[in-house]
Amino acid sequence: MTEPFDVLRGIRARFFGGGTPGGAAPAATAAAEGERAAGSPFLAIVRKEISDHVRSWRYVILVALMLLTCLASLYTASSAMRSAVSTDNAVRSFFFLKLFTASGGSLPPFITFVSFLGPLLGIGLGFDAINSERSKGTLSRMMAQPIHRDDVLNAKFVGALSVIGVMFFALGFLVMGLGIVLLGIPPTPEEVWRLVLFLLLSTVYVGFWLGLSILLSVRFRQAATSALSCIGIWIFFSVFFSMLVNLIAGPGPADPNNAEAVIRHTQWVQLLERISPSQLFSEATTTLLVPSVRALGPLTMEQIVGAIPSPLPLGQSLLLVWPQLTCMIAETLICFAISYVLFMRQEIRSRN
Amino acid sequence: MAAVVNGTAARTDGEPLIQLTNLTKMYGDFTAVNNLSLSISPGEIFGLLGPNGAGKSTTILMMLGLAEPTSGKVRVCGVDSTRQPLLVKRRVGYLPDDVGFYEDRTGLENLLYTAELNRIPPAEARRRARELLERIGLKEAAEKRAGTYSRGMRQRLGLADVLMKKPEAIILDEPTLGIDPEGVRELLQLIRSLSRDEGLTVLLSSHQLHQVQQICDRVGLFVRGSLLALGTVEELSAQLFAGExxxxxxxxxxxxxxxxxxxxxxxxxxxxxxxxxxxxxxxxxxxxxxxxxxxxxxxxxxxxxxxxxxxxxxxYGLDEIYHRYFEGGKRHDRAV
Incomplete structure (x- = not known):
């Protein structure tokens, strides 16, 4: 049981529905052969989750909402950009990316929409992941089958996240395609890569909210309670958090000429702000989609002197957002770890 | 060890199918199951009887490895349930009380999903699901959404669900709860014939003694976490009222x-x-x-x-046994 080979084979079988493990089959027993033929329970749950989401009204509504905001922001951005085309070279470099970042006055840009509506998407698909199964009495039936408990949580997460990922990529490419039609300018390869990375980042960001909502669905027995607390946390981070940060950080140093004190204060404020996943997300997306952003923290005059005011190459932008990305993943993992601990310890009785 | 991993019988002949030894479960200061020892032989229909909150469900959860005993041992099919719950769940079917199904799926789809979780190949699963649906009398309703099923139909579908994995034993928690008398009779007959035809071991829990006594080979009276009496119904009344x-x-x-x-x-x-x-x-x-x-x-x-x-x-009929031990202990037992 504890031989490393068996463990590896178990992992393999779990994720790939059990393809034949390369060249090491003689030890396989008849029972294991049968299992391989039928696919793993983990994938069965993922399949069911995906089909449940796609069939549900909830998902249709969320997709419609995203689609509408996408098109609206695309329209305003493109009309604002058409007048700005060919004014100067600086504008024209990475022109295509402006489709996602330029606001047309009345409507905010695409990235703001994603950072605002993304959490709603994650919460919408995750807030009743576990507790609805519990209240419908299906969880105890599922737990009576020979499956691992963590498979249930993993499959819920993977199922919802793949639905979200597919949707983000579909919407992102749709906006890109429409952008080409509207502007008549194709994106450069680097722009395409930046956009793909942006979409990946958005999926990770929504993954955090999904993880959080699954955690609350494990913790709270009522779906309404977990939905409300998810929305509460979302509103807290998007509205009240910056106020709280200002309150905690206090006013800046009394002497505005004391550069060191000013920098220390700014860094302290930034550190606090970066607890919020939406702050991390907006910093990361801005860096990726606006290549002229060169740093995310305060810079002194000495640091700026000699720097060429040109956009960063993709690798450098990526390097700049790496901490933000790892932070978001870490926050997702924390949520997940807590839900694991809670779920493993819970006793699954029928309908309670 | 190898035999256990392969899922073949690790239980030696003559060993009981379900064996509980000095099983105790505490929730804080409250003792839900107190030093319970019980063994059930293969092919037997055993009734675990007791009022609500007597610890029946807790005992069942421990048999399936869904709850961890505070002390004592549980062996089901020759496997330690606490250590290797997956092996037990592969061979034992469990029907929770008030079982739920995915309401927007049909009865057949619900069964096929269970088959997938049990790694049954699709073709075989489909054949077996049809067969079971016919056996439990839900052939016509197979393509209807489970949300439209009545309580009795749900309970019968639950029975089919439990049988999908071809278990050696089935554990039914309050299977007759909330069904009309005729439905109860049909369900119990179904359980009995399944047990007789396929040599299935059945453990069912209930607080309705007069209902389940019809089909149980042996019953155990379970009050406040301890087993008061054990045996056939006749033995029980003699045991309980001797010297009265x-x-x-x-x-x-x-x-x-x-x-x-x-x-x-x-x-x-x-x-x-x-x-x-x-x-x-x-x-x-x-x-x-x-x-x-x-x-x-x-x-x-x-x-x-x-x-x-x-x-x-x-x-002293069975209802008297019931009244005396279950109702009498009610004041202390409702604490769960």
Whole structure:
């Protein structure tokens, strides 16, 4: 049981529905052969989750909402950009990316929409992941089958996240395609890569909210309670958090000429702000989609002197957002770890 | 170890299919299951009977490895449930009380999903699901959404769901709860015939003694976490009421409470131990006596000039067992 080979084979079988493990089959027993033929329970749950989401009204509504905001922001951005085309070279470099970042006055840009509506998407698909199964009495039936408990949580997460990922990529490419039609300018390869990375980042960001909502669905027995607390946390981070940060950080140093004190204060404020996943997300997306952003923290005059005011190459932008990305993943993992601990310890009785 | 991993029988011949040894489960200070030892042989239908909150469900959860015992051992199919719950769940079917299904899926789809979770190949799963749906009488409803099923249909679908994995034993938690009497009879007959035809071991829990006694080979009375009595229904009543005084009930006509008059009249009868009557039914006087003195009691009452409407020797039926042990313990048992 504890031989490393068996463990590896178990992992393999779990994720790939059990393809034949390369060249090491003689030890396989008849029972294991049968299992391989039928696919793993983990994938069965993922399949069911995906089909449940796609069939549900909830998902249709969320997709419609995203689609509408996408098109609206695309329209305003493109009309604002058409007048700005060919004014100067600086504008024209990475022109295509402006489709996602330029606001047309009345409507905010695409990235703001994603950072605002993304959490709603994650919460919408995750807030009743576990507790609805519990209240419908299906969880105890599922737990009576020979499956691992963590498979249930993993499959819920993977199922919802793949639905979200597919949707983000579909919407992102749709906006890109429409952008080409509207502007008549194709994106450069680097722009395409930046956009793909942006979409990946958005999926990770929504993954955090999904993880959080699954955690609350494990913790709270009522779906309404977990939905409300998810929305509460979302509103807290998007509205009240910056106020709280200002309150905690206090006013800046009394002497505005004391550069060191000013920098220390700014860094302290930034550190606090970066607890919020939406702050991390907006910093990361801005860096990726606006290549002229060169740093995310305060810079002194000495640091700026000699720097060429040109956009960063993709690798450098990526390097700049790496901490933000790892932070978001870490926050997702924390949520997940807590839900694991809670779920493993819970006793699954029928309908309670 | 190898045999266990392969999923073949690790249980040696003659070993009970389910064996609990000194099983205890505490929730904080509350003892849900207290030092329970029990063994169930293959092919047996065993009824675990007790009031709500007696610890039946907790015991069942521990058998499946869904709850961890505070102390003691659980072996099911020769496997330690606490250590290797997956191996147990592969071979034992469990029907929770008030089982739920995915309501927007059909009955058939629900069964196929269970088959997938049990790694049954799709073709075989489909064949087996159809077969079981026919057997439980839901063939016509197979393509209907499970949300439209009645409670009795859900319970029968649950039975099919449990049988999808071809279990060696099935554990049914309150299978008859909330079904009409005819439905209960059909369900119990179904369980009995399944057990007889396929040699299935059945453990069912219930608080409705008079319902399940029809099909159980053996029953265990479970109150406040401990097993009070164990055996066939006949053995049970003998076990529980050995050395009990004989009780005679007399109904006296007329207004007012006849208790004082009856007590006076019976004072001379040899063998009468106690005379009582319930406040809500003063006409009914209960007399306990050390031996059968029914005739003398009748004579004494009539001789005292009272109207004797009826006189009956009380027999300890199953409902009495129920009343005595389950209802009597109610005040202490509802704590869960």
């Amino acid at each position: 005084p004989l009780v005679v009930e007399a109904e006296i006509g007329g207004d007012g409470s006849p208790l004082a008059a009856v007590t006076e009249a019976l004072a001379s009868v040899d063998g009468v131990l106690q005379v009582v009557s319930a406040a809500e039914q003063p006409q009914l006087v209960t007399v306990s006596c050390s031996r059968d003195v029914t005739a003398s009691i009748a004579r004494a009452i009539v001789g005292a000039g009272m109207e004797l409407l009826s006189l009956s020797k009380k027999r």
